[in-house]
Amino acid sequence: DGGITQSPKYLFRKEGQNVTLSCEQNLNHDAMYWYRQDPGQGLRLIYYSQIVNDFQKGDIAEGYSVSREKKESFPLTVTSAQKNPTAFYLCASSMFFAGTEAFFGQGTRLTVV
């Protein structure tokens, strides 16, 4: 079945550590996105990519990094520079067309311990 897979579902990070969240899609979508969800804040865009080997910062990119080496994969690294990383992270993908539906993964809950 086609879809987006995020892993892990739950992730714990110690202070000062970098962690990487995985996002894989088999929908043959060109565009991929990372969002952060906090209670009462909706979804905020971290990074997006419209093509392999290219990506752009979103509204809250500080403390995060991404790569897009393959069309299917768009991993997000939460670096130690991100001061408040505890949140729910959602990955999405869509065709490169404004009117198309964006499909979402099931999310990763990151907690700093």
Add this chain to the structure above:
Amino acid sequence: AQTVTQSQPEMSVQEAETVTLSCTYDTSESDYYLFWYKQPPSRQMILVIRQEAYKQQNATENRFSVNFQKAAKSFSLKISDSQLGDAAMYFCAYRSATNSNSGYALNFGKGTSLLVTP
């Protein structure tokens, strides 16, 4: 940047009744798309309905319909014959029709939590 405002943090409706969730947005663009997404307790985002700004006709999907008022920049969601499974967080989202500063990324409101009571 476009902003999306959902002024109702929480709403409640009785089973079988009708409820309307509000959404307003701010944009200087004339062509864009609007979406309503549902996020149940599983946290899986599910598309409920979409509206193309250049279409005057309001979109409808079974029990879900929208009231799109382009001049007022308003995009409300009406849920008819509410069911217990409709209980979820609902997000209104805007997407530019042009490959702008955020590409084709969705711009979300803060959401409305809908409670459905028996």
